[in-house]
Amino acid sequence: MIQLVFSIFLGAGLIALLYLFWMRERARPEGGAEALLNAQNALNKLKGGLLPTALIARVFAQDDLRFVATHSTLEVQKAFRKERKRLALFWIGQVRSQIVSLRKFHLGKSRFYARLSFATELRLAAAFSLLLGECRILQAMIYLRGPYAFPGFVGRTITGAARVCGVSERSIAYMSLSSSKIPGSGGTENQAAL
Amino acid sequence: MSALTIWWIGICLESVVIAQGIRAKVFTKYPVFFAYLAFVLASEVSRYAIYERVRPLYRGWWWTTEFIGVLLGYLLIMNVLEKVLTAYPGARKFARNIGMFIFAGIVLFTSAEWLFQRQISPALTSIEVGRNLRSAEALLLSALLLVIAYYGVRIGRNMTGIIAGYGMYIALEVIMYACRALFGQSFQSSFSRVRSYSYLVALVVWLAALWSYSPVVQPEPPLQLESDYQAFADSTRERIDAMRSYLGRPGKR
Numbered sequence: 127m128i129q130l131v132f133s134i135f136l137g138a139g140l141i142a143l144l145y146l147f148w149m150r151e152r153a154r155p156e157g158g159a160e161a162l163l164n165a166q167n168a169l170n171k172l173k174g175g176l177l178p179t180a181l182i183a184r185v186f187a188q189d190d191l192r193f194v195a196t197h198s199t200l201e202v203q204k205a206f207r208k209e210r211k212r213l214a215l216f217w218i219g220q221v222r223s224q225i226v227s228l229r230k231f232h233l234g235k236s237r238f239y240a241r242l243s244f245a246t247e248l249r250l251a252a253a254f255s256l257l258l259g260e261c262r263i264l265q266a267m268i269y270l271r272g273p274y275a276f277p278g279f280v281g282r283t284i285t286g287a288a289r290v291c292g293v294s295e296r297s298i299a300y301m302s303l304s305s306s307k308i309p310g311s312g313g314t315e316n317q318a319a320l
Numbered sequence: 321m322s323a324l325t326i327w328w329i330g331i332c333l334e335s336v337v338i339a340q341g342i343r344a345k346v347f348t349k350y351p352v353f354f355a356y357l358a359f360v361l362a363s364e365v366s367r368y369a370i371y372e373r374v375r376p377l378y379r380g381w382w383w384t385t386e387f388i389g390v391l392l393g394y395l396l397i398m399n400v401l402e403k404v405l406t407a408y409p410g411a412r413k414f415a416r417n418i419g420m421f422i423f424a425g426i427v428l429f430t431s432a433e434w435l436f437q438r439q440i441s442p443a444l445t446s447i448e449v450g451r452n453l454r455s456a457e458a459l460l461l462s463a464l465l466l467v468i469a470y471y472g473v474r475i476g477r478n479m480t481g482i483i484a485g486y487g488m489y490i491a492l493e494v495i496m497y498a499c500r501a502l503f504g505q506s507f508q509s510s511f512s513r514v515r516s517y518s519y520l521v522a523l524v525v526w527l528a529a530l531w532s533y534s535p536v537v538q539p540e541p542p543l544q545l546e547s548d549y550q551a552f553a554d555s556t557r558e559r560i561d562a563m564r565s566y567l568g569r570p571g572k573r
Contacts, residue, residue, distance in 0.1 A: 133455060133498030140458050140491040143465045144484055150469065151480045225563055230472075232556045237471040239549040242410035244417040246553045251470075253560045260564070 185213045186273050207272060214273035215265060222261040229254045326516040327368065333523040334361040337530065346478065346533045352399040353482055356392045357526075363389065390453045393490070397460050400483060404468060404475045410549075411471040418463045426456050451497035458494045461487050476536035481529015485522035492518040 184190070194206045232250065236242055267275070338357055341347040347354040363385035371378045401419070405412035465483070468475060475483070492514060500511040 127502070129451075130498045130502045133451065133494050136455055136458050136462075137491040137493075137495035137498075140462050140465075140487055140494070143462055144487045144491070147465050147469060148480065148484055151475065151477075221563065225560075228556065228559055228563075232552075233471050235552065236549070237408040237411040237473065239552075240409035240413065241549050242413050243549065243553065244414060246550075247410075247414055250553065250556055250560070253557065257560055257564055 210273050214268045218265045225257050331364050337527050344532045346530050356396045393457055401464055415467040422459050447501045451501055454493045458490050474536055477534040481525055485525035489518050489522040
């Protein structure tokens with residue numbers, strides 16, 4: 127019986143994969159410019175950066191909430207919380223979109239390396255999945271309990287933000303440099319050819 | 321529709337796919353696929369001839385051709401892997417490694433089963449062997465599809481048709497073999513019927529997809545990339561860690 131369940135699961139899984147694969151192939155635009163557009167869009171998104179740290183700190187800061195709570199009506203407080211929650215969700219969405227862009231950029235380039243390391247790729251795939259999962263969990267938590275439910279969160283975010291800025295500058299500089307080596311990813315040769 | 325009619329329709333459709341492949345010169349682009357199809361056609365015709373003239377030999381011949389067909393199926397999947405990922409050495413290496421993992425897993429599983437049972441199980445009938453071989457094929461094909469999707473590789477209409485037709489046939493084979501092994505002889509007629517119909521559908525998909533050659537615009541091989549993979553991967557890793565710490569969790573260094 128276990129083998130029957132496994133076989134049905136395997137067969138059904140393969141059919142589902144084939145369906146997704148078929149839909150994906152049909153939905154993709156024709157032409158060789160696709161790789162160029164994807165790589166360039168991903169890099170542009172990464173260069174766009176995230177919301178400034180000060181703004182994030184302000185969105186999650188309790189001072190504003192306390193001020194509004196003491197100086198306004200219940201409706202205003204409600205509207206204030208709603209607005210902050212919307213901003214917090216927007217921020218998480220932005221981080222998620224950056225991670226997806228980074229993954230697209232990485233995969234778009236790594237598929238060309240003959241010396242690609244299987245173990246490194248697996249580790250990166252796991253890291254991307256974990257990070258995207260964390261974003262989803264955080265999104266759900268903020269959606270359910272609001273941005274003020276995690277007081278320790280802001281402090282850690284501000285500490286981390288300083289690091290992400292430095293790393294971003296270095297990695298974007300490296301990626302911009304290396305992307306110019308990929309034919310069809312926005313390099314000068316290709317732009318000239320276009 | 322009688323089993324014999326379905327059989328004949330299958331033979332006609334196979335002939336049409338091969339003839340159209342020769343006429344449109346598609347067979348020169350996908351020789352392994354057409355060799356596989358030619359083998360299936362030859363085995364179908366020979367099975368029919370043996371069934372009509374030397375019926376006692378039919379069962380043995382059916383299993384012999386079935387086994388060779390499965391082996392050719394593996395060869396077809398490996399050929400699809402090589403062909404689809406030619407322009408992407410990194411993705412190809414990744415897919416090959418996954419294929420090796422699956423193969424090693426199957427060898428380990430079979431060895432463990434054999435060791436624990438101390439002998440080859442008498443219950444391991446030809447149906448179960450067929451089911452296991454097809455399951456391994458389904459796993460391999462699923463892994464290949466995941467790699468193609470993960471690395472965003474374009475494969476074109478011809479290859480999509482080959483994969484879709486073959487994949488659907490294999491998926492139904494896995495399910496039907498499992499049902500046949502579990503329910504026994506009482507399931508035989510449903511087993512044969514579903515197999516035949518699914519193969520007919522696969523043939524129609526192949527006919528539509530391989531009617532003419534549809535080239536895929538492949539990216540040019542990149543230049544000067546070999547030495548800096550590790551630096552590139554490190555850069556990605558560093559940025560992932562930074563993103564994690566930005567989210568409020570210090571990254572592992």
